Amino acid sequence: MSAMTLRAIIDLLRLHFFFAWPVLFCSGYLLAASVYGDFSWTDLFRAVLIGFFGFEAGFVLNDYVDREYDRKDIESDRLTRYWRVFGTRPLPAGLVTRYQALMLFMFLVALTALLIFTLPFPHSLFVFIIMACSYAIEVFYQVKKRNQHFPIAQLVGRTDFALFPVAGYLCIGYPDIPALLYFLFFYPFALAHLGVNDLADYANDQARGMYSITVLYGEPGSASWIAGFSAVHACTSLIFMSMLGGIAKTGLMAGLGLLLAANVAILRDRSPDTGLRVLPLFHITMLIYAISILLDAVVQQGPGFV
Numbered sequence: 333m334s335a336m337t338l339r340a341i342i343d344l345l346r347l348h349f350f351f352a353w354p355v356l357f358c359s360g361y362l363l364a365a366s367v368y369g370d371f372s373w374t375d376l377f378r379a380v381l382i383g384f385f386g387f388e389a390g391f392v393l394n395d396y397v398d399r400e401y402d403r404k405d406i407e408s409d410r411l412t413r414y415w416r417v418f419g420t421r422p423l424p425a426g427l428v429t430r431y432q433a434l435m436l437f438m439f440l441v442a443l444t445a446l447l448i449f450t451l452p453f454p455h456s457l458f459v460f461i462i463m464a465c466s467y468a469i470e471v472f473y474q475v476k477k478r479n480q481h482f483p484i485a486q487l488v489g490r491t492d493f494a495l496f497p498v499a500g501y502l503c504i505g506y507p508d509i510p511a512l513l514y515f516l517f518f519y520p521f522a523l524a525h526l527g528v529n530d531l532a533d534y535a536n537d538q539a540r541g542m543y544s545i546t547v548l549y550g551e552p553g554s555a556s557w558i559a560g561f562s563a564v565h566a567c568t569s570l571i572f573m574s575m576l577g578g579i580a581k582t583g584l585m586a587g588l589g590l591l592l593a594a595n596v597a598i599l600r601d602r603s604p605d606t607g608l609r610v611l612p613l614f615h616i617t618m619l620i621y622a623i624s625i626l627l628d629a630v631v632q633q634g635p636g637f638v
Contacts (some may be wrong), residue, residue: 350384354384390470465492487523
């Protein structure tokens with residue numbers, strides 16, 4: 333494999349964010365371990381791999397479905413360089429072929445599915461159904477946003493991201509109240525995050541003919557979308573906190589503080605530049621949430637995690 337191909341695959345996988353997805357997935361797993369008292373290092377390691385390979389497959393699928401539309405990007409050095417360390421879109425640039433991307437996606441999905449089916453039943457079924465539905469939702473999102481007048485693609489499409497930590501929970505847990513509260517906590521955050529991403533990528537979405545939030549409602553509408561779902565997220569956070577310990581509550585409050593700062597910045601200057609500038613705050617917030625939930629679960633379980 334040449335150095336150029338390796339760099340292209342790293343960009344295709346957004347590999348410099350590799351640590352984030354297992355942390356988010358495992359926050360769900362460890363929350364379930366604290367609820368059910370059923371922790372094992374083997375299960376944790378398996379959850380790390382499922383979260384990593386499953387999310388990376390989603391990145392490849394995203395680029396594969398949008399490969400022709402991504403050729404129309406006019407600002408390749410902005411959001412692209414944030415998400416891709418070498419600043420390339422490998423499929424439109426011809427650095428990775430359509431066939432290679434499809435084979436990589438199928439390989440990652442097969443590997444993730446094999447890992448999932450090492451989970452005990454019915455947990456393996458729960459997680460596999462979420463995986464299959466998430467990939468179907470991702471395709472729906474990419475296709476639907478090309479032709480819509482109401483943000484159905486966004487409202488449906490962001491459920492896959494919100495279900496990701498829930499899938500981690502279901503590795504050993506069951507569809508119960510904690511799993512539902514985690515979903516309700518994370519879903520409005522995912523929608524607010526999408527609004528920031530759309531604001532930052534406004535020019536490219538216009539060029540592609542994609543009906544993103546900002547294309548549908550303009551910069552003022554995007555600011556309202558972000559603020560509105562951030563407010564809903566704050567409310568569902570308070571509900572979610574009721575079942576968490578002190579570490580997780582502190583982490584959630586810290587994350588909400590960062591979101592407040594991001595929203596103030598956007599409301600003051602509703603421009604793509606501001607969207608790109610505050611986007612890292614949303615990702616830092618997500619990590620604070622996941623790490624604090626993870627650490628809280630460890631403390632609650634105590635010696636059971638040793």
